Amino acid sequence: MARFIFITGGVVSSLGKGLASAALGALLQARGYTVRLRKLDPYLNVDPGTMSPFEHGEVFVTDDGAETDLDLGHYERFTGVPARRTDSISSGRIYTNVLEKERRGDYLGKTIQVIPHVTNEIKDFIAIGEDEVDFMLCEIGGTVGDIEGLPFFEAIRQFAQDKPRGQCIFLHLTLLPFMKASGELKTKPTQHSVKELRSIGLAPDILVCRSEGDIPEKEREKLALFCNVRPDAVIAAKDLPSIYSAPLAYHEAGLDQAVLDAFGISPAPRPDLSRWRDVQDRIDRPEGEVRIAVVGKYTQLEDAYKSINEALTHGGFANRVKVRPEWIASERLEREDPAQVLEGFSGILVPGGFGERGTEGKIRAAEFARTHGVPYLGICLGMQMAVIEAARNLTDLADAGSEEFDHEAPPGADPRRFTPVVYHLKEWVQGNHVVERKVTDDKGGTMRLGAYDAVLADGSKVAEVYDGAPRIEERHRHRYEVDVRYRDALEANGLRFTGMSPDGRLPEIVEAAGHPWYIGVQFHPELKSKPFDPHPLFEGFVRAAKENSRLV
Template identity: 80%
Template sequence: MARYVFITGGVVSSLGKGLASAALGALLQARGFSVRLRKLDPYLNVDPGTMSPFEHGEVFVTDDGAETDLDLGHYERFTGVAARSTDSVSAGRIYSSVLEKERRGDYLGKTIQVIPHVTNEIKDFLTIGADEVDFQLCEIGGTVGDIEGLPFFEAIRQFAQERPRGQCIFMHLTLLPWIAASGELKTKPTQHSVKELRSIGIAPDVLVCRSERPIPEKEREKLALFCNVRPDSVIAAYDLKSIYEAPLAYHREGLDQAVLDAFGISPAPKPILDRWHDVADRVFNPEGEVKVAIVGKYTQLEDAYKSIAEALTHGGMANRVKVKIEWVDAEIFDREDAAPHLEPYDAILVPGGFGERGTEGKIKAAQFARERKIPYLGICLGMQMAVVEAARNLAGLENAGSQEFDHEAGGERFEPVIFHLKEWIKDNQTIARDVLDQKGGTMRLGAYTAQLKDGSKVAEVYGSHRIEERHRHRYEVDIKYREALEAQGLCFSGMSPDGRLPEIVEVSDHPWFIGVQFHPELKSKPFAPHPLFADFVRAAKEVSRLV
């Protein structure tokens, strides 16, 4: 039976609960324990799939097709444990399940209430896979005191009460603000946060305190006294130069030891941290630098492309270079020439996205990379825009476009080289979709297989002719344009096993120009960089040397 660590937050949001959870998971693994990490989000959306990236950052997709919170990306990157649909749940999903049961009559006519019906549903979620690992780390989204989070806090309180003594602990992450005028770190916000937590029946066993400055021993003692935790369970969490320093930094502060002590695990196995020392060495001791432009539409919020940024960093680690990422708004190219903006870079990446805004700019970015022989990686919509560019400028299809945003163009001249996918095969079953279907959870989601062409660049990069990658899209490249495009040098080098859906395209006479319909960034890790990103950065490194 798994032991449970519940991670809560207080004072303010965005303190790094997800990163702390991921780092703790990595440290427990380093001591020989198996872990699984989970996220409980209080928002009423069923999942983040219909949210704008400006609202909630990127959507992380699992192999089994769940659209989840971006923190699951942190969990995977730090532990290497593939996330599942059962590792993420929202209040919306919980309430939806309760209401479905009520409609079916499962509650036998009883009045449905938050307690016990909603809290029971949350507790049932927590027990999934309880016998598979040594530790389950469960992060509660938001901060203590948020009204929408109360059912989750009540559920974990009940859950801990119902488990055998010593099977559950609570870790609370707070902020120690620095007041420059008085030259002090203030502990009072943390004291109030813990008081709020204790008022609902939860007493933290470990206190993790975010701070810009070193925490004096006097303040540590005050926190331990007023928050009723052991002094060695007050853990400092300082700002870091790289998130990949977090496991080593938390270990130096004693987080993993404090957690094991709270469970009474003694003597604790010694950690083997060679993996993280190597990661830190590659991050902090690069042997060069490459500049990569990410041409997108959500560039004001870096979390919108979190996994892509991290995968580029991993590619840099594989090549012992620092990847300097710069965000370029695709809409700039709607009114300005792309060349002056893109010439300073060693490589160009065009990520996924939805809707028409910025798409012409992405097309111009693909054209610039193709004509200037600059390494190009197009992901999802980035691949589709590269195909539209080739159709217009190589195959002579001047009115090539996508049904996603050109569906009203109509006319006989419109060439929808990108079309709305209405059916596909998943696990030997046909899945059908319509343009008018609901938006949530209706895309081609999760892991699908692709067959790679002999002698292609991607087959060389992967070192295989069969791959499996995660998808999230509802539009595809129309296979009927394949012959015309391949005649002009755009090779369809990866296809679905049934040969109907293009998965990868590449430009034959280009040093490195690849577009993929899937999202390779979702499977990259610092200790196992994704091969596409590793080779993309290698190609950028070659360009950098030539300049």
């Protein structure tokens, strides 16, 4: 039966609970234990699938088709354990489940209340799969004191009470601000945060304190005294140049040992940190640098492309280079000459997105990469823009577009020539059944989501990238598809369809013939990349950019 670690946060948000949870999971793995990580989000959205990236960053998608918080991406990248639908829950989903049960009569006419009905639903979620792993790490989103988080805090209090003594511990992440005027590291915010936590019945076993540097012994003892934890359970979480330095940094600070001590596990297995020492070596000793232009519409917020950024870093690790992504608003390319904006970059990546804004700029980026021999990786919408660009400039479909943003011929276009080469997907095969969707359906959870197979063409560039594999499985998140009816016209003019769904109806991968490295994929390879196991598409893209940088 699993031991449970509940990770909470205080003082301010965005301190790095997800990163701390992921790093701790990696350290427990290094000691030979199996782990699973979960995220409990207090917001009332059922999931983040319909949120703007500006609101909540990217949406991470699991193999089984769940749209989840981006922290699950951290969990996968650090532990290599594929996340599942049952690893992410929100208040919205909890309340939906409770109300559906009430409507069905499952509560036998009882008055429905937060306690016990909502808290029981949360506890049932936490317990899913508890017999499968040695440690279950559960991160509570937000900060202690948030009104929407109270049912989750009450639920984990009850959960710990229900379990045998010593089976659950609480780890609290806080901030130790440094006041430059007085030259002091202030402990009072952490004291108040712990006081708030204790007022709702939770006492932290371990404090993880974010700070700019080490915690002086005097402040460590003060925190231990006023927060009622052992001095060696006050863990410094210093700012780091790379998030992938976190496992080694947390190990050196004693986090994994403090966790094992809190559970009374002695003697503790010795950790094997060779995987992370190799990653650190690649961080510290790159053999060059490549500049990648990421042309997107959410460039003001890097978290909107979190997995893209990390997958590029992983591709750099594989090639022993530092990747420097530079975020370029696609709308800029609609106003300026792409040659002036994109000249000097070793590679161009156009990520996924939704809506019409900035799409013409993405099309111009794809055209520049194709005509100038610059390595190009188009992901989801980035592949669709590459197809539209090729249709407009290589075939007679001069007014090619997408149903997503071109519902009729644009002004001045001949309606007889206007062709949506990208269309709204209304039907597809998932497993052994057919899924049907309408344009008027609810937006949440109605896309083609999760893992699907693709068959690769022999002798193609992408088959080489995947080491000759005839078939691959990748994660999807989209509701528009390239229309396979235009395959012959496009292939006759140099854009090959080199990956298809097993039934041959849905294009999954395109690549430009005769180009050094020009690949568009309908799926999201960034979601499966890891620092110790880079995704082959990002490894290959960065390798091509590295080669190109010698020519730039």
